[in-house]
Amino acid sequence: MTDLPLTGRARPDRTPHSLAEWRALGGYDAVERAFTIPPAQVLDAVDAAALNGRGGAGFPAARKWRFMPAPETSPGPRYLIVNGDEMEPGAFKDRFLLEALPHQVIEGALIAAHATHATEIIVLIRDDYRAAIAGLTRAIAEAQAAGYLNAMTMRVHPSAGRYIVGEETALIAALEGGRAMPRKRPPFPAQSGLWGRPTTVNNVETISLIPHILANGAQWFRALSHTEEGGTKLYGVSGRVRAPGLFEAAMGTTARELIDRAGGVSGSGRLLCFQPGGGASAFLGPEHLDVPMDFGHMAKAGAMLGTGTLIVLDDTACPVEVTARHMAFYARESCGWCVPCREGLPWAARILRALEDGSAQPEDLAALRDIAAEASPRGRSFCDLMGGAMAPLASLLARFPDLIDAHLHRGCPLKGAG
Amino acid sequence: MTLPPVLQAQLRDLVAHEGNPRAAMLESLRLVQAAEGWVSDDRIPQIAAELGVTPAELDATASFYSLIFRRPVGRTVILLCDGASCGLNGADAIRDALMSRLGIGYGQTTPDGRFTLINSACVGGCDRAPAAVIGPDRTLVGPLTADTLNAVLEEAP
Numbered sequence: 001m002t003d004l005p006l007t008g009r010a011r012p013d014r015t016p017h018s019l020a021e022w023r024a025l026g027g028y029d030a031v032e033r034a035f036t037i038p039p040a041q042v043l044d045a046v047d048a049a050a051l052n053g054r055g056g057a058g059f060p061a062a063r064k065w066r067f068m069p070a071p072e073t074s075p076g077p078r079y080l081i082v083n084g085d086e087m088e089p090g091a092f093k094d095r096f097l098l099e100a101l102p103h104q105v106i107e108g109a110l111i112a113a114h115a116t117h118a119t120e121i122i123v124l125i126r127d128d129y130r131a132a133i134a135g136l137t138r139a140i141a142e143a144q145a146a147g148y149l150n151a152m153t154m155r156v157h158p159s160a161g162r163y164i165v166g167e168e169t170a171l172i173a174a175l176e177g178g179r180a181m182p183r184k185r186p187p188f189p190a191q192s193g194l195w196g197r198p199t200t201v202n203n204v205e206t207i208s209l210i211p212h213i214l215a216n217g218a219q220w221f222r223a224l225s226h227t228e229e230g231g232t233k234l235y236g237v238s239g240r241v242r243a244p245g246l247f248e249a250a251m252g253t254t255a256r257e258l259i260d261r262a263g264g265v266s267g268s269g270r271l272l273c274f275q276p277g278g279g280a281s282a283f284l285g286p287e288h289l290d291v292p293m294d295f296g297h298m299a300k301a302g303a304m305l306g307t308g309t310l311i312v313l314d315d316t317a318c319p320v321e322v323t324a325r326h327m328a329f330y331a332r333e334s335c336g337w338c339v340p341c342r343e344g345l346p347w348a349a350r351i352l353r354a355l356e357d358g359s360a361q362p363e364d365l366a367a368l369r370d371i372a373a374e375a376s377p378r379g380r381s382f383c384d385l386m387g388g389a390m391a392p393l394a395s396l397l398a399r400f401p402d403l404i405d406a407h408l409h410r411g412c413p414l415k416g417a418g
Numbered sequence: 419m420t421l422p423p424v425l426q427a428q429l430r431d432l433v434a435h436e437g438n439p440r441a442a443m444l445e446s447l448r449l450v451q452a453a454e455g456w457v458s459d460d461r462i463p464q465i466a467a468e469l470g471v472t473p474a475e476l477d478a479t480a481s482f483y484s485l486i487f488r489r490p491v492g493r494t495v496i497l498l499c500d501g502a503s504c505g506l507n508g509a510d511a512i513r514d515a516l517m518s519r520l521g522i523g524y525g526q527t528t529p530d531g532r533f534t535l536i537n538s539a540c541v542g543g544c545d546r547a548p549a550a551v552i553g554p555d556r557t558l559v560g561p562l563t564a565d566t567l568n569a570v571l572e573e574a575p
Contacts, residue, residue: 089501089540127485128497128541130556160444161485177443178475179482195438238503238544245545279502279540309544311502322502329501329539335482 003224005212006234007248010100016135019142022103028148030211034111042115046210048218050230055083055203056277056306058295067190068198071117079199080118082109082207084125085159085166089279089329091307093234094204096246098125098132101208102139106154108207111214113152116200121154124171133158163333167383168201181335182383205234226252229294236309237262240317252292259312267314273399274313277306279326280388282395283319318414320407323396324352330389338381344371345386348393355404358411365404372397421464425453429468439469443479447486456487492527492534494574498550501539509548512562532574
């Protein structure tokens, strides 16, 4: 047992283990054990461990699994999809888990498939993660040759770009070969997913935690955490810090501690604000440095844990500029289906850029506020891309009104300061 | 130009393996791109015929994914990250240096066919910002400085 279950066995240079090396470290013990336990009991163990999905939304993993219909009521193929389409600005954690620990992903997927009665496992990985695609493909072949897959089919599906593929219904559309357009929910994937069949989609980190729950028990898993949400979290810290990196730590570790572990704030050394969970999370300030970073506490603070990968700004960095980058990104990656997203995001990006350049007029600012007000509520678009994109914009407008006003007519007052 | 026999055989294998021809669409485009560097308009009906889907269906997929290239690209594709963490660590200076050295903007290819420059985010290298992914293996490079940038460019084929 270790307090770093996720990353404790990883090599610093990320070279993945061969099957023999992984076995020597206790690999596949949890799988062998899980296969002797009825699926319902595996599910109960994960439930008792209070594991919240690590893809961003933090939905309880066991509850998601329980949405899958009983196999008797829906005979035929059922799918477990592992989402490795990591593309959230600021996120670089799944890359590490896929590159350095492919057998851990396979173990977790096999156990999750057992619990949900899945007949096939598909791991979708973004095209840029070529080392991960190659390493996991090799590891699956090894596991299959050694008999660990039993009758299960498991394969890697390399994607080909576009952030929206990471949205679970868009991901399903991508696996069906078409344009990755999000689908209306309900029906949820558990009822009608890939090819209309029961489907569960789990993030790479969620899946990677599963074997440890089976190996060490739910109580142990909960005890790893500082809060009610179980386990460790693979946090990331980047932006204006001296030593950016990934840090596995107790769920509920504070931003203060994580920024310290990343060498402290760089630039001026004074923290202006941070995004706790990647590009689509609201800006928090120094007053939030001691809030436990789990899903519940971050939501209460007005942000979200999201991917748990912090983007840090010192007080010489401009949050208008950072938000302009985010808006340009989400505008580019919108699938274009819903009008507020297709039209609103490019306008937001343009206005923010105009503020930076000094060409923005007061009426532009009113339009920016309009976009944030109209596009933020849920239900204005099929998926959460636009709502997520609005989080940094709305919090920018609320948190930095004076700084934004200072941009009018003369452009960014911080330009060149960083 | 018709599909080379090798590609034709690979596509047939792919369809046989996938079972559902639609599910094979993206992978078929990846195969053709791996062999030819990009997917030309002429190839769309040819690949569609091998798969047994309509050219329109295949084109819908081909035009959606940003890393299926529909114009010729250089031998080395540079996907330069313009995300927040890279922006906070000098990505704009690297962009300017790259553009002036290569004499091209985003989406363009050098006249000698060596480099194509594309902006991308996030490349999952925030701990190595400013970062880029480069070449056929999509190698992550960073943190980029004027010196490391030169080394990377000189090593490229």
